[in-house]
Amino acid sequence: MINTKLNKNLKIIFTSITLTIIGSIILGIITRYGRMRNIAIFNSSPIVNTLLESMIVFIQYLTIKIYNNGKFTMDSIGLDCSNKKLKYILSGMIFGILNFSVLMIALYIMGYAKYEGSGFGHYPTNVLIDFVFNVFIMAIFAAVCEEIFFRGVLLNYLNKYKGKTFAVIVSSLIFSLPHFSRYGSLTALAYIFIMGIVLGYCYIITQSLYVSIGLHFTTNFLTSLINPGQISVIIIELNPNITSDQLSIIIFIVYSVINLITATALVILDKKIKNKKKVIDSIY
Numbered sequence: 001m002i003n004t005k006l007n008k009n010l011k012i013i014f015t016s017i018t019l020t021i022i023g024s025i026i027l028g029i030i031t032r033y034g035r036m037r038n039i040a041i042f043n044s045s046p047i048v049n050t051l052l053e054s055m056i057v058f059i060q061y062l063t064i065k066i067y068n069n070g071k072f073t074m075d076s077i078g079l080d081c082s083n084k085k086l087k088y089i090l091s092g093m094i095f096g097i098l099n100f101s102v103l104m105i106a107l108y109i110m111g112y113a114k115y116e117g118s119g120f121g122h123y124p125t126n127v128l129i130d131f132v133f134n135v136f137i138m139a140i141f142a143a144v145c146e147e148i149f150f151r152g153v154l155l156n157y158l159n160k161y162k163g164k165t166f167a168v169i170v171s172s173l174i175f176s177l178p179h180f181s182r183y184g185s186l187t188a189l190a191y192i193f194i195m196g197i198v199l200g201y202c203y204i205i206t207q208s209l210y211v212s213i214g215l216h217f218t219t220n221f222l223t224s225l226i227n228p229g230q231i232s233v234i235i236i237e238l239n240p241n242i243t244s245d246q247l248s249i250i251i252f253i254v255y256s257v258i259n260l261i262t263a264t265a266l267v268i269l270d271k272k273i274k275n276k277k278k279v280i281d282s283i284y
Contacts, residue, residue: 009161012067016153017174019059027052046134053145060153077152078209085210092202092214099215099258100222106254112242116235123231131231135224143217150175150196151203151212164204164270172196191252194259195219201266205273223251 027048034042041047065072074080107113119128150171158167175196180189199212225233238247 008067009157012063012157013154015066016060016063016149019063020056020149023055023059024052027055046137049138050141053141056149057145060148063153077148078156078203079152080208085208088206088208088210089214092211093218096215096218096222099219102258103251103254112239112247112250113236116237119231119233119235122235127231128233132233135221139217139221139224142220143213147199147209147213147216151199152209155200155203168197168200168204172200185249187249187252191256194256194263197263198259198266201263201270205266205270
């Protein structure tokens, strides 16, 4: 009976990853062809990203149905329907805002960047609103769809297979790979890996994706509003001795330190919750 369960969990993980890779390759080919033919929707990054993220979610839905006798529930991907979901989402968003605030303060104290004001005083309002809308759409789709894939499915079923520590580490490594290909630096890889651990423990502790979705969305959204030298909502003046590429590396490093501290706190919290449960179980 145990072996059957283990095999089922591994099959879900393998199928999910395989179909996601195949789907991404096919969409990439279609996108390239569409751009060669100058088809408008394929020249829009927000639309292409939305298509990619939507495809990823559909694959997870399909995978769960395949291995669950044609049945699918939101609980099976970490989206429980409890009345705490709004509270969890807001908690994750507040968490993300605090992290971002610490980042901005750290950059200011270290002299790497200085806040210059809002982009509304530098760019036409309609251009800036369009920019914010595109950032919002990409951030919300990325947060929901990636959390369903990396935490709701991969971490969830890796946890059932081998335990939470193994699940958090492996799912975070897998989470890092596509982001590494996007940013192309070891610093970014380390940051994304640590961020994956934070998001993973948010799920482990709450047994729900809503905190990690809130945190993921807020982090993506706020950091995308800073775009030195291009359209940006938050205008910052760089230290003349550093380039925008160097600033990106500094941001990754500072965020990594913040998330490492956060991850350590979450691990300690998880252990305390576990020990508390053991005490309660021993009493009853």
